[in-house]
Amino acid sequence: MESFSTSMDLVQFIGKLGDLKDEHYHLILVQSALIELLIDKGVFSRQELDHKITEVDRLMTGSPYPMA
Template identity: 40%
Template sequence: MKPRTSRASSQALDHLNLVAKLADLKEDHYRALLTLSAITELLIEKGLLAPEELERKIASLDSEMDELIAFSLHPMP
């Protein structure tokens, strides 16, 4: 059996590693969102995409995701 201080140190290190992983994910998420925003703005500025088209597509994809989630939570027998 490990001494109590060793177990506490191990748990603290595990917690620290988890926090570091979350920080990395947050940074990755920020970079991906920034890139997506820049691409979207460029497409709109160049007239290749209308804001209304984007909103319709977002609503459509959101609805599809809601349906998939609902189906996965309550599959047909």
């Protein structure tokens, strides 16, 4: 790996990736718990959530340029 000047740089980089993985896991865990609580309390249904996820996914994966 030519982009790392020393082996220590590579070790530090790998450590940072591990930290990011742990942080990502905890964020997803909190997000999932909040969604489940909101569904349990009747704020929205699982079907409404699925519909919104599909809608947002379409917006995010579509072309960034409007078609005329």
